[in-house]
Amino acid sequence: MLNKRLLKEIDYIFFLTMFFIMTVGFINLWSASTAAGYPFEWKQLQWYVVGCCFMVGAMSFDYRKLSKYSVHLYIFTIILLILVMFMGKSVSGSQRWISLGFFNLQPSEPAKLLMAIIISSYFAREEKEKFGLKDLIRPTLLVAVPFLLIFKQPDLGTALLILVIYGSLVLFARLKMGSFLIILGSCLCAFPLVWKLMKPYQRKRVEIFLNPDADPFGAGWHVIQSKIAVGSGLIFGKGFMKGTQAQLNFLPEVHTDFAFSIWSEEWGFIGAIILIAVYFLFLLRCLDIAQNARDRFGSFLAFGITAMIFWQMLINICMVLGLLPVVGIPLPLVSYGGSSVITTLIGAGLLMNVRVRRSLFQS
Amino acid sequence: MKNEPEIKAPDAKLFLKKFDAGDSSGKQQICTYCSMFLLACFLFLCARLWYLQIYRGEEFKKLSEKNSIKYIRLQPFRGNILDRSGRLIAGVKPSFNIGVVLKEVKDVEGLIAKLTSLLDESPTDIRMRLVESKNQPSYLPVIVKRNASWDEVARVEARLFRLPGVVVEVAPARQYPYGTVAPHLLGYLGEVSLEQLKSGNFPHAVPGDLVGKSGIELKFEKELAGRSGFKMIEVDAKGRMVKVLKVKKPLPGKDIHLTLNLDLQLAAEDALSGKSGAVVVLDPRNGQILAMASSPKFDPRIFARGLTRFEWKRLNDPIRTPLVNKAIQGQYAPGSTFKIVMAAAGLNEHVITPYTTFFCNGSMKLGRRRFRCWKRGGHGETALYKALVQSCDVYFYNVGLKLGVDKISKYAYGFGFGKKTGIELPVEKPGFVPTRSWKRRRFREPWQKGETLNYSIGQGFLLVTPLQLARMMAAVGNGGKLFKPEYILDESPVIESRVPVKPAILARIRKILVGVTEDRHGTARTCFIKGIHIAGKTGTAQVIKQKKRRESEKMGWRYKDHALFVALAPAANPQIAVAVIIEHGGHGGSAAAPVAKEIIERWLKLRSPKPASILHRKL
Numbered sequence: 001m002l003n004k005r006l007l008k009e010i011d012y013i014f015f016l017t018m019f020f021i022m023t024v025g026f027i028n029l030w031s032a033s034t035a036a037g038y039p040f041e042w043k044q045l046q047w048y049v050v051g052c053c054f055m056v057g058a059m060s061f062d063y064r065k066l067s068k069y070s071v072h073l074y075i076f077t078i079i080l081l082i083l084v085m086f087m088g089k090s091v092s093g094s095q096r097w098i099s100l101g102f103f104n105l106q107p108s109e110p111a112k113l114l115m116a117i118i119i120s121s122y123f124a125r126e127e128k129e130k131f132g133l134k135d136l137i138r139p140t141l142l143v144a145v146p147f148l149l150i151f152k153q154p155d156l157g158t159a160l161l162i163l164v165i166y167g168s169l170v171l172f173a174r175l176k177m178g179s180f181l182i183i184l185g186s187c188l189c190a191f192p193l194v195w196k197l198m199k200p201y202q203r204k205r206v207e208i209f210l211n212p213d214a215d216p217f218g219a220g221w222h223v224i225q226s227k228i229a230v231g232s233g234l235i236f237g238k239g240f241m242k243g244t245q246a247q248l249n250f251l252p253e254v255h256t257d258f259a260f261s262i263w264s265e266e267w268g269f270i271g272a273i274i275l276i277a278v279y280f281l282f283l284l285r286c287l288d289i290a291q292n293a294r295d296r297f298g299s300f301l302a303f304g305i306t307a308m309i310f311w312q313m314l315i316n317i318c319m320v321l322g323l324l325p326v327v328g329i330p331l332p333l334v335s336y337g338g339s340s341v342i343t344t345l346i347g348a349g350l351l352m353n354v355r356v357r358r359s360l361f362q363s
Numbered sequence: 364m365k366n367e368p369e370i371k372a373p374d375a376k377l378f379l380k381k382f383d384a385g386d387s388s389g390k391q392q393i394c395t396y397c398s399m400f401l402l403a404c405f406l407f408l409c410a411r412l413w414y415l416q417i418y419r420g421e422e423f424k425k426l427s428e429k430n431s432i433k434y435i436r437l438q439p440f441r442g443n444i445l446d447r448s449g450r451l452i453a454g455v456k457p458s459f460n461i462g463v464v465l466k467e468v469k470d471v472e473g474l475i476a477k478l479t480s481l482l483d484e485s486p487t488d489i490r491m492r493l494v495e496s497k498n499q500p501s502y503l504p505v506i507v508k509r510n511a512s513w514d515e516v517a518r519v520e521a522r523l524f525r526l527p528g529v530v531v532e533v534a535p536a537r538q539y540p541y542g543t544v545a546p547h548l549l550g551y552l553g554e555v556s557l558e559q560l561k562s563g564n565f566p567h568a569v570p571g572d573l574v575g576k577s578g579i580e581l582k583f584e585k586e587l588a589g590r591s592g593f594k595m596i597e598v599d600a601k602g603r604m605v606k607v608l609k610v611k612k613p614l615p616g617k618d619i620h621l622t623l624n625l626d627l628q629l630a631a632e633d634a635l636s637g638k639s640g641a642v643v644v645l646d647p648r649n650g651q652i653l654a655m656a657s658s659p660k661f662d663p664r665i666f667a668r669g670l671t672r673f674e675w676k677r678l679n680d681p682i683r684t685p686l687v688n689k690a691i692q693g694q695y696a697p698g699s700t701f702k703i704v705m706a707a708a709g710l711n712e713h714v715i716t717p718y719t720t721f722f723c724n725g726s727m728k729l730g731r732r733r734f735r736c737w738k739r740g741g742h743g744e745t746a747l748y749k750a751l752v753q754s755c756d757v758y759f760y761n762v763g764l765k766l767g768v769d770k771i772s773k774y775a776y777g778f779g780f781g782k783k784t785g786i787e788l789p790v791e792k793p794g795f796v797p798t799r800s801w802k803r804r805r806f807r808e809p810w811q812k813g814e815t816l817n818y819s820i821g822q823g824f825l826l827v828t829p830l831q832l833a834r835m836m837a838a839v840g841n842g843g844k845l846f847k848p849e850y851i852l853d854e855s856p857v858i859e860s861r862v863p864v865k866p867a868i869l870a871r872i873r874k875i876l877v878g879v880t881e882d883r884h885g886t887a888r889t890c891f892i893k894g895i896h897i898a899g900k901t902g903t904a905q906v907i908k909q910k911k912r913r914e915s916e917k918m919g920w921r922y923k924d925h926a927l928f929v930a931l932a933p934a935a936n937p938q939i940a941v942a943v944i945i946e947h948g949g950h951g952g953s954a955a956a957p958v959a960k961e962i963i964e965r966w967l968k969l970r971s972p973k974p975a976s977i978l979h980r981k982l
Contacts, residue, residue, distance in 0.1 A: 231415040231423025245427050269416040280405045291394035321411045
């Protein structure tokens, strides 16, 4: 349980930055909601509150227990992902949601976190100085199953994100130089294969990313409009609720994937830089937790969660700024979405869990 | 003291894998790299933001200001509804809607005042519409005037630049080339309600769209609606179009071909005009609906533009019920038309033969009660022919007593009463067939013999719809097949069930029924047409129970009996089955039969080849 001695270890900068990001998310949604014509901000606030409860819950037990239950968690993840294949709600061609009545769960969101925990737990048990190719066969298979299930939904973005989290953890576990080069080489070779497996619309997005002006009013629309939105913000922005791009509905999905776009439009360069800076401060604190964890599992877990948040943020912002093709990755804590918010907050809770319990090891 | 925490931690023994020195330093190194990587990413994103917002910012700003892009929704043409020979019953024509995009309006009251002077619309109406639309996204126009006249459009168009936020939309509206034909069957269009939008049954509708609200328009909404397209236009800062960028054409809805015969439908509606009632014309050979009329009718177009209070009150008249499709929702006692079922049941159960006679002296005594025949003086010695042709009640009292309530109900069900006919319309009523067990459940009383007598002449608890009556008649005409009533032309006929009566008996009854229109004493001589044999049966359904049947003509309209008539033509090989009910019309023979006659005459005209061609064939 959380006792006073543990609470003393709480990182206030971590929480301050996190709440700052959430506040930005709320304010931003306020504006986006008027454009979307639906009060997303209040629902989001609801998710924030629910998520914070989960976060406290995620802090209150000893994280090392998670390692013990990693097999259960893995099976749970797989079941969730299979369930969505059969019971899932189909929205514009992809089956990503399970309807729970009061809440549409998007299982690929918790899957990100669960996979981070599972992989961390795996590497924590395998005590090796450096990992070779052979050592990676088993964890790779472990990751392949959920990857394929999410890929099938189809949700290419999230599937790749899980791979990226896995890759980050592999690097954190340290690879032999030779193995590293081989993997890098095979990844490059695998690219054409992935290309073939992709759905036509996914391919189109990549093509459009490479050349957005080829089809400016079709598939290139998102990228161009988002860039115009961000760019037209200038230094100080157009002001709260005054972003013409978003408010006049030139921007699609302003409340989810393109949340950062409306923020940059309305708050300008300064607002955007402040948000990104706070985000990186937050991530540095997360990294600090991984660095200072006293056991292998804690360290891997913290690193995995940090990687999860970091990559989502980076991919989302790059996408909004026209640096990556459009994939459905939210900006954690800013984009609207119950599953994403709650998952991220549970992750934050686990991070703090690792941090406060490092005192248990002091000797 | 320092080791204490390790012991406290519950799973400490299992999971406490501390880093050894080398491992730990490796981890430190990686984390340092990662921090540096984070910093690099941060700088990279800052650089990109700087590039977009400062280096190219002005350029993007101009793009966002000047080259705004607007979508204009292009409404699809709704599918046409055609009769069996392809004549257009309900089509579409472009109409103009005048809308207001609230988001672009600064001075709402001022705008309302301006619009009032330009449109034939009161300021309160306009205000109401704007208020009612509070829940829809503010960038969508709120339609304040639907189906605006040319004058109005011209007046508004000319001042459009002084009316920010006002838009003139082209929207297809229903038009009815032959007037409002079969409004009950076709249904009407109305603005989609919020509940309907939420229900998900109208996935492509947006607020302000017209969708089917009843009848075929509702049933075939998906097919008829089509899909909207859009026009993407570049507009300048004032919202004026600079150029068209992209057009996605709307997908028009599918046409629906009905089995209705427009001529018969019009004949039926003409014959019913001014009366309250219903007509159903079926093709006995396949169950297709040739005409389905209900009166009074309504103008389906008024629902699209919104009803005035007066119109609403009139449509909801509780006595004449113009909105109710009486052909499938009106439930009436069948009266003497039920004697057809009784005769078939009696013959099939061998309780009578065509030659069995009963003596009618004007009434029948059962216990202490006296059950009258409609003819005071009585019919005398009566066999089946006379009983049906002159509609003798006493004869059928006797048949009823011999059959008993259970058998009668069995045959009533057998002829398709008491359950829905299965017509693909949302609001059909099943009618009602009483049974012994129902009586016990409902009234906690056993079935009385007197009730059997009433039952035998189609009075009392038994209720049928005009469609059911027409179908019964069709079954008499086609040897006992009960078809599912069909109004879509391409559907193949479905036999729902068969009447449990031998075809020979039905043929016999059909033959006898010709006497109803042709015999000197027939009750429906008003439906006699030279050159064709028509099998018919009149019916008169009591509206209120009276101790003594008084002459209903003397009473107020609301207390008059319902007049019924069913017919088959030609009797030898029936091609149309007609059921007519005139509410409070009085006698079937005087009120309902002439309506059927008009329809059959119209049908004859359509059918008979031109005299010249007959001559030609003979030659």
